[in-house]
Amino acid sequence: MRSLALSRRSISALLLGSATLRGSLLGERRRGDCAGSFRRAWNGRPGDPRGGRACKSSGRDAPRRAGRPWRGVLCGADSKLLPAGLGRGGFHDSRGAGGGPSDRRRGGRAVKVHRIARPDLRLWEALVAASPNASFFLTPEFAQIAEAAYRTPTELFAFECEDGVRVLLPARRIASGRFRTYVAPGGGLPGGFLSDAALDPGRSAAVLQALAKIHDAAFRLTLDPREDLRLPPAAERSLRKDRVFVLDLGRGFVRIEQECFEKDFRRGCRRAARRGVSVSLERGQGAFQAFARLHAAGSRAWDAQSQQPSALFSACAAQAAAPAAPLELVLARDSAGTPVAGILGVRRGDTWTVWLAAMDRRARLLLPSTAAYGFAVERACAAGASSMVLGASGGIASVEAFKRSLGAQPVEFDLHVEVRGTLREGLRRVRAFGRWVHGVARRTRGQCAASPGGPGLGGVS
Template identity: 30%
Template sequence: MNPREPKLSFQAQLQTGSPEDWESLWKADPHAVFFQHPAWASALTAAFPKWSLHSVVLTQEGEPVGLLPYFEFKKLGARQIVSLPFGTYGGPVQKPLPEDFAGAAAEAMVSCLANEASRLARFEMTVGPTSNAKQAALLQHFGNHQEPAHTHLIDLSQGFDHLWNKAYDKETRTCVRKAEREGVTVSVERGGAALDELHRLYLIQSQAWGTAPLDREVLGRVMDTLGERASLWIAKRQGQTYVGVLTLTDGEKEIIPWVSGTDPEGRRFRASHILYNAMIEDACNRGYASMNFGSSAGNPGIEAFKVSFGAERTELLKFSFEAAWLSKARRLKGALRGGR
């Protein structure tokens, strides 16, 4: 090694709370997304005050060069950690480093987390498209606990006209025009009444999809904490709300439809089509690079809807393990609920 090159000396240690260099590290990492931003951690802390935020902080000769944030909480009496909850993905954030050093940096962070996770009853982490160095370190330590995961991404970089003419399928364009003729309008709203409408529709949709909804209070705290980073999109016809979507954004790179709800009656007017079309056009005008449309929960109809707007399925790295006794306790709890 050339003596003038920086020494390969990384130190990883656990830290409680939000590291002060988090945002600067996030901005430096070309692969970082909103769910790895400190604003998202702040929103989760406000929504779930009993949860504890921690990070693996990586330094090189005293200077922060990376971190891996996660939340720790207890359920059924068991310590559990997730990086990061209720988002598409979490995982490490790292400054660009020379290739020879990047692998050692990622290894130091991931091995520190793996050591901590080995003491817990449950661990979960989902990582999006990332560098080869991070991927190699993650697979080395957690590869035995990998499971399938994906999201859908829309590339906004070529602008709305390109998406409308080249990426949307013909039927989607027809549906948007039908919604316009039917008098469906789209607006961005704030306030308790709009949130009430979203949550009402969200409960209807969650029941239809068989998913567990978040409380209205949780959604409200997330919106209040994120401020302008959170927007509530509403589609109405003749004063009736048919679709609501809560979006999140880092204000620079991407927009994420995070929570949504739909009245089945709105399908007749193609209310969802016109709402997402307006959202995508607005995101393009703001210069965002992508829209993270999320996974499809194994539902072919949902996936087809997302693909019709030009979304591409993107595979993720998901790692999860759970102690046998906790799995048994969770199944028992579910059975007891089902028997009520």
């Protein structure tokens, strides 16, 4: 008698809707193949995606068919391939959106997901080298800083597309109770994906759909403001717009100073110089400690949530001391040599990114921030950068006006993405339904109660 025990692959196929079973139930395969689909799901063997009965060569150890080469990119004991039905999901249509189910089945590209708890730097550095203009906050250097500052190691989620394209998402797991929550890179910093090929909206959506197959996890991603992926809406993810200011440096510093800088900004730079403010590029440990004190004081004055641990600046100072380091600290000092403003920036590829900025509010009449930003723009142009990312304004009108005075243009699109697994999305819907029921109960409370006079006309029963 056949045992009634189901393997993990069988449960995934039956409960989570494998492609073979779903295609048979929806009538996408030829008539008479439904029984074979149930038999393949029960025995735990994946069926032929083209339809037809499963054969012995379609087992787990059988060689893959010609024309569908999977490109192995991961190895080692730390690599975990997520099980079928949980980790394999999402299809990329190379011809773009608009095709029907049959077009999607013929032109789709399956995505497989690997989770690497302790990453191997060889794969990571290979994809970083393949993306010279990728964000610094996706590199192993930033992962070392984040682990030293926040005590959260970085895990890699690697995606293998059937056409050989490799996509990598470095993410940090934060403490969130029973479920797993990842941030990439966190803090509203520009991130995105590492890939050895261009990411179009279709492939990006397929990667996010495969990420949502991790049922008990949620991912909070911040995309690169230089790439508008135009992600389509989906039930398992939420999109939030944000406005980021980007300054075009292609015309050179002389023309930027004459054509882009507003009159008040140029006047502020001259006033700061007359009042004894000097700006320089510094890399010493003492300079980073002084900038840490400036940032802590400014965070207490503006927003306590923006405070950063002191270990962050120590880790940045250790990396900035290395030759050809991408981290650059622009520090403005008054006539007495006291640091009064600073900008921590990152130069990588063709982009100079403002990471953190701080100013001593007691010295604001010296206009040190104006002088520091003017020096940073000149430094970025001298380094050969073609764009400067100034970050978001946080909804503060004065900060937005200051960034516009440099000639920066706002870029607004769906920058923040939250991807939820099937279990997390189900819990979110249950909680939303509970809040809706509670709101309806509060609105209808007392409408069906008796009149103050009691039952009957005029309170007489």
